[in-house]
Amino acid sequence: MSPRTRSGASCRPQFGTSQTPQEIGAAASFICVKEIRSLESRRVKIAILGVGRLGAFHAKVLRELPGVDELRINDADAGRAAALAKTLGAKHAPSIDAALAGADAAVIVTPTGTHAELIRRALDEGLAVFCEKPIALDLESTRRVVDHVDKTKGRVQIGFQRRFDAGFQEARRRVRGGHLGTVYSFHMTSRDALPPPDAYIETSGGQFVDQLIHDFDVTRWMFDEVDEVYATGSTLGFPQYAKWGDVATSGAVLTLRGGTVGLLDAARHNEAGYDIHVEIYGAKDAIAIGLDPRTPMSSVERDGPKMKDPAYPTFFVRFDAAYRAELAHFLRFARGEAENACTVRDGMEALRIALAARRSLKEHRPVAVKDIA
Structure with a gap:
């Protein structure tokens, strides 16, 4: 996805029930849909933060998805991130800033205590965000993220794969x-x-x-x-x-x-x-x-x-297909081709x-x- 395409995008709040297969009849929530000025450039650069058990699985799935132009891998354990990047033919990002700079989307699979701040950082860079549950361990921190999403008209999908x-x-x-x-x-x-x-x-x-x-x-x-x-x-x-x-x-x-x-x-x-x-x-x-x-x-x-x-x-075995479908949906959401299947407000209410x-x-x-x- 080119910088021009991203800068030509806009988001609008939609209230009421969504009509995607995953969301029909769901409770009213804020849905931010990216409108793409040009549909010619569909390939995206994705930064994945955190590659423990689940993060490494997500990285492998993302590498296999068509349309992912570049995958950048960052982890607190630099050796682990570098080794996985080499295995997958991805790029090792030595810092979070390096991972996010110039990316189109971020996938956050770090320890829960880091989620809220990383979501905010990614949104401030203009990135679409996928974050594993929960957003935070307390309601106040979660609410601040929800408010920030509303303020920035950001795009954040929360990871509840059973949907x-x-x-x-x-x-x-x-x-x-x-x-x-x-x-x-x-x-x-x-x-x-x-x-x-x-x-x-x-x-x-x-x-x-x-x-x-x-x-x-x-x-x-x-x-x-x-x-x-x-x-x-x-x-x-x-x-x-x-x-x-x-x-x-x-x-x-x-x-x-x-x-x-x-x-x-x-x-x-x-x-x-x-x-x-x-x-x-x-x-x-x-x-x-x-x-x-x-x-x-x-x-x-x-x-x-x-x-x-x-x-x-x-x-991993029980929900293999669900995880893959979830990340494929996020890629469409990041491109502006699909609505949000699980919003930050959904994450807040589950918490x-x-x-x-x-x-x-x-x-x-x-x-x-x-x-x-």
């Missing part, structure tokens, strides 16, 4: 299309195969902010806004989590604005495999997401379905629910989401 998973999209289509009738309840399960290192847990923001925030986002995207949360949890098997005010196993009951009740459960340790599945119960039908031959579960019934064949080992759950856990009571201000 791009084929099963989640089909379930949303059926829910929003009324195929299930009134949706009375749903049950979401999120279980890691193996827990992350304690050093990660210490700075993650806790299970609700780090792990279940995906489920909170999907709840808003698929069903309705959340009015109230009641959460509980345990450090069983991982007593060290207590010193960080965190839990290893948790459950949350959500009461949605329209009366639907959701039950969410999460675990850091499930050696059967990586398990993400959803059950949705409506008046006319009941459907499931993520129940397939690789679901890490075994039926004890003699004629039960065969699963765990083999089980999903990691989120608000997570913070309500965390307060509920601490205070042993239901918490109204509106009270998290």
Whole structure:
């Protein structure tokens, strides 16, 4: 994308529901759509900041996407960044400034505590931004980013990859299309195969902010806004989590604005495999997401379905196609060819629910989401 094309672009606020396949019926949010004066130059220069496990995966996907003219890789571990750049035929950027200078877009996969400042820096350079969830660990820092996006008319897509998973999209289509009738309840399960290192847990923001925030986002995207949360949890098997005010196993009951009740459960340790599945119960039908031959579960019934064949080992395998679709969409968004599939306001509202759950856990009571201000 040439400098001339970028300087000839403008953004406008759009309120109401978006009409992209990922966003039909979603809550009203600020959507910034880039209008391109010239469509002749479509190739873009992308800076990726942070190439740990997920960042390295994103870098490989971006390198494979048609239309990416140049990929610049920066990481706090310069050796890691240089090695990956060499492997992928990308450019090693020794500093964040070097990565952002002259780029068209930035992909941020750094530790959460750095997200807000990096988003602001990229926006001030006029770049489109993709940032992994969450924007920040607290609501005030998140709100400042939202305000900055509004002020600069910036383009920021937040990384909630389940919105791009084929099963989640089909379930949303059926829910929003009324195929299930009134949706009375749903049950979401999120279980890691193996827990992350304690050093990660210490700075993650806790299970609700780090792990279940995906489920909170999907709840808003698929069903309705959340009015109230009641959460509980345990450090069983991982007593060290207590010193960080965190839990290893948790459950949350959500009461949605329209009366639907959701039950969410999460675990850091499930050696059967990586398990993400959803059950949705409506008046006319009941459907499931993520129940397939690789679901890490075994039926004890003699004629039960065969699963765990083999089980999903990691989120990379379970959501490989979703991650790829998410980044491909971001590239179209950066070019001005698509609307924003997940806005900073969506990220802020998912965090608000997570913070309500965390307060509920601490205070042993239901918490109204509106009270998290």
